[in-house]
Amino acid sequence: MISRHKTKLTLLAVxxxxxxxxxxxxxxxxxNWNGEGADNNRTTCANWGQFxxxxxxxxxxxxxxxIINDSYPRPLMVQDTAPLTIASLxxxxxxxxxxxxxxxVTTGAYVTGSLxxxxxxxxxxxxxxxxxxxxxxxxxxxxWVLVNSDQKTIITTDVHSSIRTN
Amino acid sequence: xxxxxxxxxxxxxTAMILVSGAYAGDTFTWxxxxxxxxxxxxxxxxxxxxxxPGDGVGGVKDDIxxxxxxxxxNKYPVVFNDDDITIKRLEIEGKAGEDDLVxxxxxxxxxxxxxxxxxGADPIAADKAALSxxxxxxxxxxxxxxxxxxxSEIETFVIDIDGxxxxxxxxxxxxxxxxxxxxxxxTIEDDGVLKGTSGGRITGEVGNPDCPDTLVLGSDAQMKGSxxxxxxxxxxxYVHTGDTTPGTIELTCHPKGGTGxxxxxxGTSSEALSRLIVNTNVGGCGYVEVYNFGVLSVNRHxxxxxxxxxxAPGPRACGYLYLTRGGKIEVQKGIRFEIDxxxxxxxxxxx
Numbered sequence: 001m002i003s004r005h006k007t008k009l010t011l012l013a014v015x016x017x018x019x020x021x022x023x024x025x026x027x028x029x030x031x032n033w034n035g036e037g038a039d040n041n042r043t044t045c046a047n048w049g050q051f052x053x054x055x056x057x058x059x060x061x062x063x064x065x066x067i068i069n070d071s072y073p074r075p076l077m078v079q080d081t082a083p084l085t086i087a088s089l090x091x092x093x094x095x096x097x098x099x100x101x102x103x104x105v106t107t108g109a110y111v112t113g114s115l116x117x118x119x120x121x122x123x124x125x126x127x128x129x130x131x132x133x134x135x136x137x138x139x140x141x142x143x144w145v146l147v148n149s150d151q152k153t154i155i156t157t158d159v160h161s162s163i164r165t166n
Numbered sequence: 167x168x169x170x171x172x173x174x175x176x177x178x179x180t181a182m183i184l185v186s187g188a189y190a191g192d193t194f195t196w197x198x199x200x201x202x203x204x205x206x207x208x209x210x211x212x213x214x215x216x217x218x219p220g221d222g223v224g225g226v227k228d229d230i231x232x233x234x235x236x237x238x239x240n241k242y243p244v245v246f247n248d249d250d251i252t253i254k255r256l257e258i259e260g261k262a263g264e265d266d267l268v269x270x271x272x273x274x275x276x277x278x279x280x281x282x283x284x285x286g287a288d289p290i291a292a293d294k295a296a297l298s299x300x301x302x303x304x305x306x307x308x309x310x311x312x313x314x315x316x317x318s319e320i321e322t323f324v325i326d327i328d329g330x331x332x333x334x335x336x337x338x339x340x341x342x343x344x345x346x347x348x349x350x351x352x353t354i355e356d357d358g359v360l361k362g363t364s365g366g367r368i369t370g371e372v373g374n375p376d377c378p379d380t381l382v383l384g385s386d387a388q389m390k391g392s393x394x395x396x397x398x399x400x401x402x403x404y405v406h407t408g409d410t411t412p413g414t415i416e417l418t419c420h421p422k423g424g425t426g427x428x429x430x431x432x433g434t435s436s437e438a439l440s441r442l443i444v445n446t447n448v449g450g451c452g453y454v455e456v457y458n459f460g461v462l463s464v465n466r467h468x469x470x471x472x473x474x475x476x477x478a479p480g481p482r483a484c485g486y487l488y489l490t491r492g493g494k495i496e497v498q499k500g501i502r503f504e505i506d507x508x509x510x511x512x513x514x515x516x517x
Binding site: 153157159163 | 458464485486487488489490491492493494495496497498499500501502503504505506507
């Protein structure tokens with residue numbers, strides 16, 4: 001006969017095992033750009049200020065939440081290495097993104113995959129939000145796009161870049 | 167009353183009824199036979215009846231005007247400095263490379279009024295458009311001219327365009343106008359083009375009380391160039407700011423919607439931008455595309471939904487944004503601009 005104490009231990013072990021098993025599927029990291037690295041690259045950990053050094057998409061992650069809303073000291077983020085897939089992207093006032101590679105914002109459900117933009121691009125009226133001045137063309141693709149800001153918002157694309165929904 | 171007087175009264179009344187019922191206007195066909203001019207109001211330029219379409223003979227304005235596309239000498243009519251003309255229907259066959267009807271106006275705005283209604287032996291048939299312009303046909307509206315669609319008996323006018331209705335000349339207060347009668351709907355059918363070369367205004371007659379005036383752009387119809395649209399607009403086709411030159415389209419006053427597409431295209435340089443200016447709420451489920459040297463200015467809410475149709479993905483299957491190659495979107499503060507955000511629910515599914 002199993003004692004009540006052993007039963008509790010068994011249930012606890014099952015619960016822990018289940019939690020560990022589920023945890024990778026629920027992992028979703030929120031990254032906030034602070035631009036305090038030595039360059040403007042997405043893959044520079046110091047630009048994101050995580051407690052454990054990290055960057056969006058690291059290790060093949062595809063469901064990170066990315067918030068670019070701190071324009072000092074680096075208003076420009078360079079999407080520098082390999083196509084990036086994330087769950088959502090927010091671009092705040094005074095920013096620019098240089099697309100060396102594509103960004104895809106999607107998780108397969110319509111409530112996510114959001115690209116939200118607000119404010120003026122880096123440089124104001126004459127600035128660019130999305131920069132790509134050479135071929136091949138690059139793009140930010142999202143499931144939906146939203147602008148709803150308490151300030152005027154301007155979105156511009158360079159000659160070899162685009163923003164589109166899928 | 168004496169029996170004789172009673173008989174005369176009955177005869178007179180019967181005669182009046184017969185006359186009014188039998189008269190259904192005249193059908194005129196343009197010949198351009200007068201060697202001296204191509205004026206609409208020159209009877210020598212028309213066959214089929216005495217006078218000219220819209221001359222008001224008989225006190226009625228039920229005439230039908232036909233402009234054939236086979237005139238050997240290319241002498242097509244010009245509406246010029248006449249009193250306002252009201253006819254029942256205008257049919258333009260069209261000839262490649264020709265302006266098949268040019269509507270000029272002088273200092274005062276003149277109206278070419280199409281007043282569609284059933285008369286006698288000519289009831290309104292489903293296949294009869296108030297205005298038809300055949301393949302290669304061009305009807306050109308010059309500055310200050312006004313093309314009206316009004317009726318006391320029908321609610322919806324059909325304009326069947328295979329060719330082009332061109333708003334050719336005039337800007338600001340002088341731009342030509344398409345005027346929709348108070349509370350009426352004008353539907354553009356077929357695959358023709360409303361072309362705003364210099365600028366055209368789509369507006370409505372203001373009544374008391376004022377009723378909504380509506381323009382419906384059919385699924386294959388296009389507006390291209392520069393327009394100010396202040397009526398309700400159901401765009402099921404294509405709205406382009408550009409044709410061969412940059413254009414500006416202002417959506418204002420009454421709301422706009424539909425399943426069609428909004429293209430900000432045709433810009434050629436930073437000094438020659440194309441613009442789509444949203445000054446009224448816009449909803450729908452088509453494509454929003456902003457191309458090189460194109461600017462989409464969003465000053466009122468704009469929301470384009472997805473999956474309104476549950477067919478296979480492809481053109482018109484859902485809302486779509488494409489901002490590319492130097493295109494620009496400006497959204498004013500406090501304004502909501504969203505593309506493809508909301509999946510619609512409970513649409514019928516094709517089995």
